[in-house]
Amino acid sequence: MILDIVQIIISVLLIITVLFQQRGQGLSGAFGGGDSGGGSVYFKKRGAEKMFFTASIILAALFIISAVIRMII
Numbered sequence: 001m002i003l004d005i006v007q008i009i010i011s012v013l014l015i016i017t018v019l020f021q022q023r024g025q026g027l028s029g030a031f032g033g034g035d036s037g038g039g040s041v042y043f044k045k046r047g048a049e050k051m052f053f054t055a056s057i058i059l060a061a062l063f064i065i066s067a068v069i070r071m072i073i
Helices: 002-022 026-030 047-072
Strands: none
Touching: 002 047
16 A cells, blocks of 8 residues: 555656656657757756756656565565
């Protein structure tokens, strides 16, 4: 019972962090367009963007771990 609630909370937080990452990219970033130079540009993540990126990785790992534990139990 408590694992169900924890997994729901983790999934909602994961969805929120992913949505915050997608906000500034627009549709051209979603479909691979928008780069008129032909080459890809490397951006270094800073500040809040880096925090959301690492939080989404941690939350995804926690979600997978909780799903495996729930499957075993």
